[in-house]
Amino acid sequence: MATKTTQQQVAVTPPKMERAEFRIIGVAPYVQARFSGKAMQAMAQKMLAGQQARKGKAREPRDFESDYREAMHVSQEGWVGIPASAFRNALISACRLVGFRMTLAKLSIFIEADGFDAVDGIPLVKIEGEPEMMQMAVRNATGVADIRVRPMWRQWACTLRIIYDAEQFSLQDVTNLLARVGMQVGIGEGRPDSRESTGLGWGLFSIQ
Numbered sequence: 001m002a003t004k005t006t007q008q009q010v011a012v013t014p015p016k017m018e019r020a021e022f023r024i025i026g027v028a029p030y031v032q033a034r035f036s037g038k039a040m041q042a043m044a045q046k047m048l049a050g051q052q053a054r055k056g057k058a059r060e061p062r063d064f065e066s067d068y069r070e071a072m073h074v075s076q077e078g079w080v081g082i083p084a085s086a087f088r089n090a091l092i093s094a095c096r097l098v099g100f101r102m103t104l105a106k107l108s109i110f111i112e113a114d115g116f117d118a119v120d121g122i123p124l125v126k127i128e129g130e131p132e133m134m135q136m137a138v139r140n141a142t143g144v145a146d147i148r149v150r151p152m153w154r155q156w157a158c159t160l161r162i163i164y165d166a167e168q169f170s171l172q173d174v175t176n177l178l179a180r181v182g183m184q185v186g187i188g189e190g191r192p193d194s195r196e197s198t199g200l201g202w203g204l205f206s207i208q
Contacts (some may be wrong), residue, residue, distance in 0.1 A: 016166040019112070020174055023208040024182065026156040030203050031129070031189035032082070032151050034071050067149040068133045073124055075115035078120065080131070080151075084111035086187040087160060094180040094191055108168040109177075112161035125177030129156035150189060157208075175207070181205055 019174040071208045072080050113123030131151035138148050164174050182205040189202030 004191065007201075010139065013167075016168045017163055018074055019172070020162050020164070020171055021191045022160045022162065022175075022178060024158050024160055024178075025208050026129075026203075026206040027182070028186075028202050028207045029188065030082070030153045030156050031150050032071055032073065034073050034137065034150075035068050057086045062147075065133075068151060072131070073117050073121060073122065074119075075124050075126070076118045077115055077191070079115070079126055080113060081117075081126050083117075084113045084123040084125050084189065087111045087125065087162075088192075090181040090187055090193065091162075091177055094177050094185050097180055100179070101192070104168060108165035112163055125158050127153065127156055127158055128152040129173050151160045158205075 070116050073083060075081055088109065088111045091109050093101050095105045095154075111123070111125065112125040115124050116122065117124055131153050132151050134152040136148050136150065138146055140146050160178075162174055162178070169177070181187070185191065186199065186201075186203035187205075188203040190202035192199040192201065
């Protein structure tokens with residue numbers, strides 16, 4: 001007796017990923033605020049100490065130079081970088097400006113890393129330029145005044161490599177989206193798209 005065979009139709013197409021390289025130049029200062037390995041270690045020790053954490057412990061003097069260095073993302077090779085996620089999140093956020101679904105953008109656009117953070121392995125994009133120490137008076141969540149020390153790059157540049165789904169974005173789409181990030185969203189501390197404020201106008205750039 002003959003048997004009938006059926007052939008299943010393929011409905012899922014293979015991913016069509018493209019890669020584009022951009023040279024970006026900062027048009028406003030870039031400020032970085034890494035949660036330092038030193039701070040994480042201090043928190044872990046406090047948690048392990050439990051109730052005895054505060055008893056009879058002398059307060060150590062503030063080391064501003066250490067705070068400045070610890071606020072940088074340093075790669076395994078020793079250069080300083082910007083988290084690749086800063087650019088990716090900014091590109092996804094910029095989709096709101098043009099009515100593109102952010103849920104699709106999350107699956108369609110990525111940043112190729114130049115290296116990885118020596119402390120926690122965060123993917124990094126190498127930044128070009130010389131940082132300087134910046135001190136800023138702020139208020140903590142409790143309302144107590146504090147001084148934050150951060151590295152600031154007044155002049156900076158990056159070579160950014162973007163991987164994107166060509167069935168969702170064209171090269172011109174990606175270029176225009178990145179241009180909107182540079183002019184309207186920004187990256188780093190004080191960017192216009194800051195979660196907690198309207199920013200300070202930092203972290204903006206142009207495509208060269």
